[in-house]
Amino acid sequence: MTELTKSSIIVCCGTGGVGKTTTAAALSLILAAQGSRVVTITIDPAKRLADALAINELIGAPTPVPVGRLFPGHDSEETTPNGGSLDAMMLDVKAMFDEVVVRHAPDKATSERLLASRYYKLVSEKLAGSVEYMAIEQLYKLYTECDYDVIVVDTPPSLNAIDFLTAPERLTAMMSDSVIKWMSAPRNPKGLRLFERGSRTIMTVMKKMIGETTVTEIAEFFELISGLAEGFRTRSGEMIDLLKSPCTSFLLVTTPAPSAIDDTIAFRKQLQSERFPLGGVIVNRVTPTLEQLNPTTLEARIATDSDLSEEDLQRVLSNLQELHRNQNKQSEADKIVVDKMSKLSATWTVPIMNIEISELGSLFQLSNNLNEAAQTLKPRQSHIQH
Amino acid sequence: MNGQQAHLGRISLRILDSKIVFVTGKGGVGKTTIAASLAVRAAEEGKRALIVESNGAGRVPKIFGQERRSYTPLSVAPNIQTLSITAKEAIEDYILIKIKVRALYKLVFQNRVMEPFMSAVPGLHDLVHLGKIHHLSLEKRRDGSPRWDIIIFDAPATGHGLTMLESPLSMMKLTIAGPFYQAAKLVHDTFYDSSKTAIVLTSLCDELVVNETLDLYENLGQHKAHVVGVILNETPTKPFEPISLWQNVRPSLDSGASEESFKGLIKAADRAVAKFNNKETAKQRLSQNIPAPCSELPLLNNRDLSLGDLRVLSSYLEGV
Numbered sequence: 001m002t003e004l005t006k007s008s009i010i011v012c013c014g015t016g017g018v019g020k021t022t023t024a025a026a027l028s029l030i031l032a033a034q035g036s037r038v039v040t041i042t043i044d045p046a047k048r049l050a051d052a053l054a055i056n057e058l059i060g061a062p063t064p065v066p067v068g069r070l071f072p073g074h075d076s077e078e079t080t081p082n083g084g085s086l087d088a089m090m091l092d093v094k095a096m097f098d099e100v101v102v103r104h105a106p107d108k109a110t111s112e113r114l115l116a117s118r119y120y121k122l123v124s125e126k127l128a129g130s131v132e133y134m135a136i137e138q139l140y141k142l143y144t145e146c147d148y149d150v151i152v153v154d155t156p157p158s159l160n161a162i163d164f165l166t167a168p169e170r171l172t173a174m175m176s177d178s179v180i181k182w183m184s185a186p187r188n189p190k191g192l193r194l195f196e197r198g199s200r201t202i203m204t205v206m207k208k209m210i211g212e213t214t215v216t217e218i219a220e221f222f223e224l225i226s227g228l229a230e231g232f233r234t235r236s237g238e239m240i241d242l243l244k245s246p247c248t249s250f251l252l253v254t255t256p257a258p259s260a261i262d263d264t265i266a267f268r269k270q271l272q273s274e275r276f277p278l279g280g281v282i283v284n285r286v287t288p289t290l291e292q293l294n295p296t297t298l299e300a301r302i303a304t305d306s307d308l309s310e311e312d313l314q315r316v317l318s319n320l321q322e323l324h325r326n327q328n329k330q331s332e333a334d335k336i337v338v339d340k341m342s343k344l345s346a347t348w349t350v351p352i353m354n355i356e357i358s359e360l361g362s363l364f365q366l367s368n369n370l371n372e373a374a375q376t377l378k379p380r381q382s383h384i385q386h
Numbered sequence: 387m388n389g390q391q392a393h394l395g396r397i398s399l400r401i402l403d404s405k406i407v408f409v410t411g412k413g414g415v416g417k418t419t420i421a422a423s424l425a426v427r428a429a430e431e432g433k434r435a436l437i438v439e440s441n442g443a444g445r446v447p448k449i450f451g452q453e454r455r456s457y458t459p460l461s462v463a464p465n466i467q468t469l470s471i472t473a474k475e476a477i478e479d480y481i482l483i484k485i486k487v488r489a490l491y492k493l494v495f496q497n498r499v500m501e502p503f504m505s506a507v508p509g510l511h512d513l514v515h516l517g518k519i520h521h522l523s524l525e526k527r528r529d530g531s532p533r534w535d536i537i538i539f540d541a542p543a544t545g546h547g548l549t550m551l552e553s554p555l556s557m558m559k560l561t562i563a564g565p566f567y568q569a570a571k572l573v574h575d576t577f578y579d580s581s582k583t584a585i586v587l588t589s590l591c592d593e594l595v596v597n598e599t600l601d602l603y604e605n606l607g608q609h610k611a612h613v614v615g616v617i618l619n620e621t622p623t624k625p626f627e628p629i630s631l632w633q634n635v636r637p638s639l640d641s642g643a644s645e646e647s648f649k650g651l652i653k654a655a656d657r658a659v660a661k662f663n664n665k666e667t668a669k670q671r672l673s674q675n676i677p678a679p680c681s682e683l684p685l686l687n688n689r690d691l692s693l694g695d696l697r698v699l700s701s702y703l704e705g706v
Contacts, residue, residue, distance in 0.1 A: 016414045046594050046598075047597070126549075126556075214561050255414075259445070291650055308635065315631065316632070323625055323654055354653060
């Protein structure tokens with residue numbers, strides 16, 4: 001094992017709308033600020049976040065984020081005062097798929113035919129699990145080829161977070177021997193004999209359903225990709241091993257909403273049963289508790305310093321009290337949820353904030369809430385001997 | 387301005403007159419809640435409603451207090467049934483209709499190579515969802531009247547929702563001709579016919595979500611899909627009456643060595659005002675860019691919705 005294999009990996013998972021992509025970026029930033037050399041892979045970020053990270057073009061390779069600017073008086077653009085850095089990239093599914101095809105193809109002729117086939121072009125990005133698979137490929141590539149302390153990866157939005165983990169399996173199952181033998185049967189007399197009756201019936205039904213040309217194209221696709229199956233299988237085995245190894249932490253991002261929490265608890269269970277290492281849970285947008293309000297003090301303060309009519313004064317007082325009441329009611333509900341979560345796993349909270357992420361500074365402001373999480377998740381000191 | 391407000395508030399387009407309602411929007415904005423509220427509204431108007439959810443999620447039955455999901459219609463409230471589709475069940479269903487012989491089906495499709503193969507046909511999983519809904523929309527009662535007056539589909543989120551709507555076209559491109567092409571075309575014609583299908587976008591009063599909604603609208607437009615309305619969820623209520631009162635008193639609370647309790651309150655009030663202002667901006671941006679009317683649902687503070695909550699929400703959809 002070389003020094004290169006010592007990166008820590010953080011995989012951020014969660015259902016749609018919980019702020020997963022932003023959290024992954026904020027965590028990467030705070031890790032860099034704490035001195036780690038970090039790379040972050042984002043999947044389909046909102047334009048403003050991409051702007052904040054300066055990765056608005058799909059380059060498919062890590063690009064340095066000017067983190068030095070966050071530290072006034074610090075003279076480097078690309079490093080933090082304690083030697084941390086942050087590279088960011090957007091996942092380019094198509095490019096990664098092409099790369100994988102070239103890597104696993106037995107010869108140049110096969111990869112060229114595959115890359116040129118109409119069916120490959122139509123399906124490669126749409127195959128079930130291909131975005132997830134390519135995210136893991138990208139992660140694995142950075143892990144084996146580059147020298148980062150931490151690799152943070154965002155995951156594609158999905159209803160079931162487990163989809164991410166089963167992607168390699170799904171994609172390789174599709175290329176499995178039985179499928180390939182069967183699909184290439186019409187061109188392979190041996191295969192035809194083996195599967196004769198079933199194969200012929202299936203072919204007839206398939207041709208009836210999706211048309212002869214398409215069946216032929218699909219058969220050709222499978223025949224070509226069968227040459228790659230072995231490489232895919234070996235590689236995805238290695239990737240899953242890496243995701244199950246102690247250097248990986250899965251980080252579950254959620255909000256206090258009951259449905260999001262339910263999903264998180266279910267996902268935690270799945271991780272556990274499949275023996276994927278859980279790093280912790282981040283509960284995003286938690287409503288903070290307001291201190292008790294003394295209505296008399298409040299009234300006195302407003303009455304002294306502003307020239308409101310009695311009617312307006314009473315109205316604004318009751319508005320403020322209602323605001324106070326509602327917030328604390330929500331805060332109470334959130335607290336119950338967070339307590340429930342902390343009993344199950346390491347849990348960090350991020351308060352609901354009045355900021356919008358549009359540049360690196362605001363992302364940094366947000367990331368300060370993740371200080372503690374980053375301290376826990378960051379690689380052990382021995383990894384950071386540059 | 388008041389006229390405009392009224393127009394944006396309770397609207398007069400008839401989402402509920404459509405046979406099929408396709409509800410989509412960014413993940414986490416409350417599509418399922420909105421789909422369920424639309425069904426409650428339809429039922430209150432005496433319509434027989436079916437809510438369909440994708441990928442066997444089980445969320446819709448859960449809102450109505452049912453723990454199980456089912457591929458056959460499940461009655462969950464008066465005049466409301468739910469149905470959860472999984473691609474596997476829908477494919478099986480379709481093939482059985484097509485080839486009619488169960489033994490043959492078993493030979494072909496319970497073969498272990500079939501499932502991976504089905505995953506390899508791009509868009510098939512999505513297409514069979516639409517196909518099933520198309521099929522449901524044609525079901526009749528004994529007296530010849532439609533089995534459901536309205537089918538509300540809690541569709542997948544933005545990107546996937548769009549892919550799903552594109553799936554008939556993808557299939558037509560893939561197959562070029564033949565029976566599957568014909569089937570895909572039939573489904574395509576149903577979902578792209580504004581007299582049959584209403585596409586409803588859901589959004590929040592949040593800049594990023596509105597951006598995504600506008601992108602989606604533009605993409606749908608390129609595909610000539612017909613957006614009939616936008617429903618803004620969780621619209622905040624006015625925190626101050628009038629809103630300018632806050633700017634009036636804020637300095638007095640923020641001055642000098644302010645007590646901790648005031649600091650938190652200021653943040654909370656700022657956030658509430660910003661939220662309310664965002665709502666106005668969101669509505670404006672939506673109405674400037676999307677000619678379809680926009681309707682609002684309030685934020686209910688209890689996060690676990692009950693049927694009672696759905697009735698409250700559905701009352702805001704009167705006339706939708």
